[in-house]
Amino acid sequence: MNLIENVREALNSVKVHLLRTVLTGAIIAIGISSLVGMLTAIDGIKAQIAESFAGLGANSFEIRNRGFSGGRVVQEGKKEKTYPxxxxxxxxxxxxxxxxxxxxxxxxxxxxxxxxxxxxxxxxxxxxxxxxxxxxxxxxxxxxxxxxxxxxxxxxxxxxxxxxxxxxxxxxxxxxxxxxxxxxxxxxxxxxxxxxxxxxxxxxxxxxxxxxxxxxxxxxxxxxxxxxxxxxxxxxxxxxxxxxxxxxxxxxxxxxxxxxxxxxxxSFELTKSESVAESLEEVAGYLRIGGFGIGFITLLGASIGLMNIMLVSVTERTREIGIRKALGATPLRIRQQFLIEAIVICILGGIFGMLLGLAIGNVIANFIGPGGFLVPWVWMFISFLICIIVGLIAGYIPAFKASKLDPIESLRYE
Incomplete structure (x- = not known):
């Protein structure tokens, strides 16, 4: 059994177990949509706020009272000084x-x-x-x-x-x-x-x-x-x-x-408009980190769910694995088949999740402020890579377990 036939068999298995594929893909889709959705919304919100500051230009500055609300300023944590x-x-x-x-x-x-x-x-x-x-x-x-x-x-x-x-x-x-x-x-x-x-x-x-x-x-x-x-x-x-x-x-x-x-x-503060833009970018960076962290936790849960379903799939198909081994399939080919199945499910779920997250993120961004349609290509590419990585991680343990099954014991399994 060569690699092309192995890929064909993996895709056929995904097609045969359509309901399981859909449910498993939905788990991944939810995780990816939460990640892409949050990051799209954050970029959209940043774009709206940046547009609000755009009118200030790069050659403007602001003078205002020194300290918070023009009040007291803490110096080296020792004393407070009040400016009029x-x-x-x-x-x-x-x-x-x-x-x-x-x-x-x-x-x-x-x-x-x-x-x-x-x-x-x-x-x-x-x-x-x-x-x-x-x-x-x-x-x-x-x-x-x-x-x-x-x-x-x-x-x-x-x-x-x-x-x-x-x-x-x-x-x-x-x-x-x-x-x-x-x-x-x-x-x-x-x-x-x-x-x-x-x-x-x-x-x-x-x-x-x-x-x-x-x-x-x-x-x-x-x-x-x-x-x-x-x-x-x-x-x-x-x-x-x-x-x-x-x-x-x-x-x-x-x-x-x-x-x-x-x-x-x-006795006053002078702030350049570029400083506002830099502060905005810094805050947006923190928001992206937070959004990525939350999305990663969601994806972690989705990968555990995928791994559990793939382990159940190995148990259900023990006899099939035994037949494949009896016909000459090596442990490597068995591992490849289950890994390909897991990756295909992740990619299908990931594509749907990216589209869903893109829609949700833009809806949130446009609800907060009127704007155009934002497509975060970088985050979508990262999400696609994450789909493949999740498939590899979640599918490896079940694939390894399947490759180690004894063909004689597997043929006896019902």
């Missing part, structure tokens, strides 16, 4: 000084639990109100669906005008009704709508980007009665190649504004 928050006036002065190099934007979060009203209609008390200037939309890559952006004069004098998210428009206005120049009430104050932001979507059920109201930063600063708002600045370098140099200039400007002493460390 960046004030609006300091942020405005930096924007003015940095204007000789590039553009920057100042923004702050006023509240995340506002209720927006228009006549008898009102939103749920979960609307975000944010103060921003005329450069915010361009630097943060936020598009306008209709209307216009804030003018320089409106930002300078803090006029009561607002840009609203798509969900706010749909909640407060009837279909076909033009919201431009209409009045709404924000935090008990009347504002005139000058623009509607384009639909941005969100993560899962959180559509916060479409459920926000932007007001001029000067107007927002007037609401900061106790000086508790956290003002953040995003600057854009004139050229990606000059980012490091201009970040150094920005640090010098901010230190002068904040009156940091020569030997004193910065």
């Amino acid at each position: 928050n960046i004030t609006y006036r300091e942020a405005a002065q930096f924007k003015k000084d940095y204007g000789s190099i590039g553009i920057s934007t100042i923004f702050t979060s006023v509240t995340g639990i506002a209720e927006i009203k228009r006549g008898s209609k009102k939103t749920n008390p979960n609307t975000r109100v944010r103060g921003a200037d005329e450069n915010y939309l361009a630097i943060k890559a936020v598009k306008l669906g209709k209307g216009r952006n804030f003018s320089n004069m409106e930002v300078r004098y803090g006029n009561s005008v607002a840009l609203i998210g798509k969900e706010i428009e749909e909640t407060l206005f009837n279909p076909g009704e033009d919201p431009i120049n209409q009045k709404i009430t924000v935090l008990g104050r009347p504002y005139t709508i000058v623009g509607v932001l384009d639909k941005q979507g969100g993560v899962g059920q959180d559509q916060g980007a479409d459920r926000q109201v932007l007001i001029p930063i000067e107007n927002a600063a007037r609401l900061d009665k106790n000086g508790n708002f956290y003002y953040r600045i995003t600057g854009v370098a004139s050229d990606p190649g000059k980012i490091e140099y201009e970040m150094g200039q920005a640090i010098g400007m901010m230190r002068k504004i904040r009156q940091d002493r020569v030997a004193q460390e910065d």
Whole structure:
């Protein structure tokens, strides 16, 4: 019996025991689909988040309060040092000084639990109100669906005008009704709508980007009665190649504004947008490791199940093995037959599992955020190799057991 005949016999055995093949393949398919599905979903989620940060560009940086929420900083585990928050006036002065190099934007979060009203209609008390200037939309890559952006004069004098998210428009206005120049009430104050932001979507059920109201930063600063708002600045370098140099200039400007002493460390934090992307990739790497670990455990259980079924198959076919040996089949050919059967079952189950995992992963990724269809070729190739390895591992012990059976005793077995 040559190798080709052995392969033919193994495939015929798989075909004859179709139900067992389907059930065994289903075990492998579940394991592979969980592995491919999780890794596809993770890559899809990463792509959605990366797209959200793409508008920041590679030549932008952010200045914000030092430490968590602008509070305390631990130094060598010995003591805590408190730095004052960046004030609006300091942020405005930096924007003015940095204007000789590039553009920057100042923004702050006023509240995340506002209720927006228009006549008898009102939103749920979960609307975000944010103060921003005329450069915010361009630097943060936020598009306008209709209307216009804030003018320089409106930002300078803090006029009561607002840009609203798509969900706010749909909640407060009837279909076909033009919201431009209409009045709404924000935090008990009347504002005139000058623009509607384009639909941005969100993560899962959180559509916060479409459920926000932007007001001029000067107007927002007037609401900061106790000086508790956290003002953040995003600057854009004139050229990606000059980012490091201009970040150094920005640090010098901010230190002068904040009156940091020569030997004193910065009383603020400056973060480059590339650092955000690097952190995102690092987190995605950890998620992949976790997903691969969970999928590997699932596959381990599937391989044990396959091995058990193949051992039962050896017991059921003891007489058949005896006949094959009596006809001249060597232990090597017997081992090959059972190994080929195990590998074929794994490959069939693996192909179905990869397709199923690909579908599940993309459904999850698109549910979390709208996006295209992602095909993780690397993970699919790895999964295919895993199928073959699982087949070899799970099939070797049964194949070895079958090859060691005594032909005379096997012929007597019923």
